[in-house]
Amino acid sequence: MIQHFRFGSPIRTDSVVQDIPVSSDAVPFLTADADGWVYTMVPDAIVYGLGEMPRGINKRGWHYVANNTDESHHGENKVSYYGAHNFLLIDGGPGGDLFGVFVDFPGKVHYDIGYTVHDTLRFATEEPDYELYILTGADLNDIAHQFRQLIGRSYIPPKWAFGLQQSRWGYKTAEDVREVARQYKENDLPLDMICMDIDYMQDYADFTINKERFPDLAALAAELKAQGIRLVPIIDAGVRIDPEEPTCTEGLEKGYFCKKEDGTPFVAAVWPGKAYFADFLRPEVRAWFGHRYKVLTDCGIEGFWNDMNEPALFYSPDRLKAFLDSMHELRGQDNIVQEEFFARVVGGAMGLMNAPEDYASFYHEVNGQRVRHDKVHNLYGGSMTRAAGEAFADLRPGKRTLLYSRSSIIGSHRYGGIWLGDNHSSWEQLLANIQMMPNVQMCGFLYSGADLCGFANDTTPDLALRWLEFGLFTPLMRNHAAGGTRPQEYYRFADQLPAIRSMLRLRYALLPYLYSTFMQAALEGTSYFRPLGFDFPADPDAREVQDQLLLGDGVMVAPVYTQNASGRHVYLPEPMKLYRIRSVDDCDTELLPAGHHYIRCALNEVLLFIRPGHVVPVAKPASCTAQLDEADLTLWACPDENGKAGCRMYSDDGETSDYAAPEHWKVLELK
Ligand code: GLC
Numbered sequence: 001m002i003q004h005f006r007f008g009s010p011i012r013t014d015s016v017v018q019d020i021p022v023s024s025d026a027v028p029f030l031t032a033d034a035d036g037w038v039y040t041m042v043p044d045a046i047v048y049g050l051g052e053m054p055r056g057i058n059k060r061g062w063h064y065v066a067n068n069t070d071e072s073h074h075g076e077n078k079v080s081y082y083g084a085h086n087f088l089l090i091d092g093g094p095g096g097d098l099f100g101v102f103v104d105f106p107g108k109v110h111y112d113i114g115y116t117v118h119d120t121l122r123f124a125t126e127e128p129d130y131e132l133y134i135l136t137g138a139d140l141n142d143i144a145h146q147f148r149q150l151i152g153r154s155y156i157p158p159k160w161a162f163g164l165q166q167s168r169w170g171y172k173t174a175e176d177v178r179e180v181a182r183q184y185k186e187n188d189l190p191l192d193m194i195c196m197d198i199d200y201m202q203d204y205a206d207f208t209i210n211k212e213r214f215p216d217l218a219a220l221a222a223e224l225k226a227q228g229i230r231l232v233p234i235i236d237a238g239v240r241i242d243p244e245e246p247t248c249t250e251g252l253e254k255g256y257f258c259k260k261e262d263g264t265p266f267v268a269a270v271w272p273g274k275a276y277f278a279d280f281l282r283p284e285v286r287a288w289f290g291h292r293y294k295v296l297t298d299c300g301i302e303g304f305w306n307d308m309n310e311p312a313l314f315y316s317p318d319r320l321k322a323f324l325d326s327m328h329e330l331r332g333q334d335n336i337v338q339e340e341f342f343a344r345v346v347g348g349a350m351g352l353m354n355a356p357e358d359y360a361s362f363y364h365e366v367n368g369q370r371v372r373h374d375k376v377h378n379l380y381g382g383s384m385t386r387a388a389g390e391a392f393a394d395l396r397p398g399k400r401t402l403l404y405s406r407s408s409i410i411g412s413h414r415y416g417g418i419w420l421g422d423n424h425s426s427w428e429q430l431l432a433n434i435q436m437m438p439n440v441q442m443c444g445f446l447y448s449g450a451d452l453c454g455f456a457n458d459t460t461p462d463l464a465l466r467w468l469e470f471g472l473f474t475p476l477m478r479n480h481a482a483g484g485t486r487p488q489e490y491y492r493f494a495d496q497l498p499a500i501r502s503m504l505r506l507r508y509a510l511l512p513y514l515y516s517t518f519m520q521a522a523l524e525g526t527s528y529f530r531p532l533g534f535d536f537p538a539d540p541d542a543r544e545v546q547d548q549l550l551l552g553d554g555v556m557v558a559p560v561y562t563q564n565a566s567g568r569h570v571y572l573p574e575p576m577k578l579y580r581i582r583s584v585d586d587c588d589t590e591l592l593p594a595g596h597h598y599i600r601c602a603l604n605e606v607l608l609f610i611r612p613g614h615v616v617p618v619a620k621p622a623s624c625t626a627q628l629d630e631a632d633l634t635l636w637a638c639p640d641e642n643g644k645a646g647c648r649m650y651s652d653d654g655e656t657s658d659y660a661a662p663e664h665w666k667v668l669e670l671k
Pocket of ligand 1: 168169197198234307308406421422480481482
């Protein structure tokens with residue numbers, strides 16, 4: 001059951017698709033005080049949710065702020081990342097409370113989940129106008145399913161988007177891109193996409209192509225597509241101020257950019273220097289900006305990543321000037337006392353970026369009303385995704401277009417996926433990736449994944465391999481790195497190449513299972529990844545697990561995420577068949593009883609656990625998704641006590657939007 005409460009006059013977010021009458025009953029489970037809503041957690045209550053946030057699957061013991069933030073230093077001491085995913089699922093354990101909470105609000109929401117007082121959960125919106133939904137149901141899976149019905153069907157990418165994406169901020173020319181494709185082929189590593197970071201643009205201006213470095217993008221896209229590789233260019237939120245550039249001049253002419261109080265366009269610097277910001281909250285602006293992607297779809301581009309759309313603001317000219325003036329006053333000084341040095345020099349420089357004052361200095365138009373940006377901040381990035389998603393229906397009718405974004409809000413999961421932003425090459429971030437996936441997907445973002453190997457800092461061959469051994473299960477599978485870091489394309493790790501090759505081939509071989517699970521999750525509102533506690537709510541050991549995930553109906557994964565480990569502790573809530581995989585054709589299997597195990601897992605191995613009664617269909621490895629032969633499948637299985645096992649497999653053309661036809665499904669059974 002879903003109960004809907006309304007407070008004040010909320011701004012419409014379009015996060016939900018079901019029209020649920022507003023209730024006049026008292027809000028169950030929660031009590032209100034002057035600081036917001038309060039709930040007392042029993043000692044072993046688990047709080048799931050909040051999507052893209054730091055810390056464990058269980059969010060207890062920390063505080064968080066839904067405030068979409070360009071956060072380049074990920075870590076457990078942070079309180080906000082790039083997404084606003086205001087859904088909580090509270091499991092009070094056997095016989096305890098069980099309910100979901102969705103705070104439908106476009107501004108900041110503060111959560112204190114046992115941070116101040118260990119057993120007390122509090123949350124509060126920054127304004128008094130919001131919608132609140134309370135969900136109850138038979139169990140966690142049921143409530144999660146109801147929530148997905150409430151917010152509408154998740155975005156479905158083309159099937160090739162489940163292949164590998166290779167990216168790096170640093171492919172500067174068409175030749176650099178060709179070289180990546182060549183190296184993947186020469187090293188016999190499968191690949192489906194190469195991402196193009198901001199260097200393909202002319203002066204970092206959206207919807208432009210640098211003709212010197214990419215003389216014929218259409219020809220390059222066609223040449224690579226013939227090899228089964230798609231190009232995936234980036235589009236940033238900030239539109240470069242450039243009187244020669246039609247996105248800038250048209251947007252200005254039409255009055256489509258966000259404005260300051262005095263009615264002039266708001267300006268802040270991002271990668272292209274000074275930029276304007278389209279008011280994506282207006283439908284006509286979304287339609288206009290979305291149709292600008294045509295410049296690239298006309299070149300045969302079929303996929304995009306939207307970036308910097310919190311929006312990130314490096315500095316506004318006014319604040320930069322004030323800072324430089326203040327530094328000017330210090331000229332000639334060679335002994336600044338430390339308070340002044342940190343507050344004025346360091347703090348002054350750092351404070352230029354993503355400054356709250358800047359977010360409070362420009363306005364949107366929402367249904368003809370002027371609304372200050374910070375009141376609706378979390379809607380911005382998702383609305384950019386929506387702009388593109390809505391336009392693709394027109395630009396590429398009947399076809400699926402790959403789209404994922406950095407910033408998001410629940411609701412934008414219907415238009416695109418997300419990647420988890422600028423993580424770094426560390427073991428801790430590999431664990432964070434594992435722990436974020438189920439919470440992000442609970443909030444509808446099924447097509448999601450992190451920058452494999454890590455974005456910032458230098459990776460190592462063992463981290464690259466261990467991260468791949470988890471990443472090969474994530475729907476969005478992309479290796480991406482910041483400029484200046486150690487090269488980390490998979491062909492760079494000569495000593496680990498055979499193992500990397502086997503793991504990449506394994507991803508492709510598992511696609512019949514992974515794609516079927518994804519399509520089931522999208523079409524039926526079920527889960528792709530979920531915590532063990534969802535299926536074993538009465539098992540205290542299963543509820544506590546924070547580093548193993550159920551994947552669809554039939555699989556559990558337990559990745560190794562610590563350096564120099566020869567294996568890991570795994571908890572099995574039921575007997576399962578372990579496939580210890582070195583390659584598709586080289587795995588050993590073992591039927592393990594329920595309970596605690598220490599399982600060895602060498603650097604070149606991945607652990608896959610199949611649940612009783614289930615089958616995982618495995619294809620022959622392929623060099624790209626187009627080459628995948630799903631006719632000749634091997635069935636990996638864990639028969640139940642009657643010797644039976646089966647699965648439902650989904651297959652379609654992977655390109656058109658005709659996904660709902662029942663004939664896409666067939667049942668496979670172990671003979
Ligand atoms: C941002 C993105 C990152 C990208 C960089 C340059 O930091 O998150 O993925 O490489 O900008 O465009």
